[in-house]
Amino acid sequence: MNQTRQTNASHTFLAAHAIKQLREERGLTQRALAESLGVTDKAVSKWESGRGLPDISLVEPLAQRLGISVAELLAGDIRANANRAGNMLKGVFYVCPICGNVVHALGEGSFSCCGSTMFPQEAEEPDADHAFSIERIEDDWYVTLDHPMTKDHYISFVAYATMDGICFKKLYPEQSVQPRFHITGRGRIYLYCNQHGLFTSLTPRK
Template sequence: MNQNQISEIIRNNREKRKMTQMDLAKQLYVSDKTISKWETSKSCPDLEMMEAIARVFQMSIFEFLSNQIIETTNKQGNCLKAHFYVCPICGNVLWTLSESMVHCHGISLSSLQAQKTNEDHFISIQKIENEYFVSISHEMTKKHYISFIAAVSSNRIQFVKLYPEQNAEAYFKIDGVKFIYFYCNQEGLFKKRIDYTMM
């Protein structure tokens, strides 16, 4: 991609969003003269600045550089189909709306398979006004603890990260929650369906 193409992409995207050069300049913390130079091919933004421009235009850097908006083919994106991943090295927690290739610390992570709660991982869910109070009967030592609790509805995931030596509990907005997930660092992922008849 040459400088003329980049200048054209910046100008076209700015005009499409009905932004002036000054509007764009303010969001990028540069002068309107800088924007003018980019759009007339007198200078070119560096890669870091291109990433910032892409963010302003609500595009990925790939979309910006290819001058194409990528449409998702998954029109049925649903948080109830969430997949959870935990890095065994750093404890990083990630989730996706479909099976994905996820890596952390150079390791390929597998989607965790949720199991039903049991006596050793008993979960209590209480409705308090417009929230669920979730507590898990579990030790919270540095060697054995609940790492996170998540409340999942069709359009959102509410997530609370937990740490050893604190209580394994959290509050979540009710907001259509269908499942509670929690992760034990030794036994893995657990899943509990909200039973509305017991609330």
């Protein structure tokens, strides 16, 4: 399986267009960056040209190699976000209409995937069909929703965001919607339906 197919399968979360700028600013070749991450230079070339995205497991080490925080790398607009602490609750979600890849950006950006533009999603309060519950169980938020999980209609991901962090749980057809998140503070739960869009609700007070 090549790097692009691996990326599509894992639905990586990354603003890929910033990689080339950061790599060149640090005097790294594609080969040098690739070797430090354990991938091929062809994979890096695909990331920089928008024909593929890194696996989610590579996001943190990639940010470290490029000398930038994960939040800044996700934001995409490096100059606008340099040396600025990001508030993850103010981020915007962009979703690929073809493969379901998602980008969480702290600033405005232009993202594409599978040859299509990724448009920003406006989060809404849950309607009757997407009214998920958030329950605290020990040190975790337990999110549940009774929702169709078919090939054509399903919950694509659930995310838990606080001011200084965000955690994603990718879901697939035939799975149940029952993700758990370790509690790191009060924040928001986001839930994305592939047919009806993005919904959000505040986590309960501790």
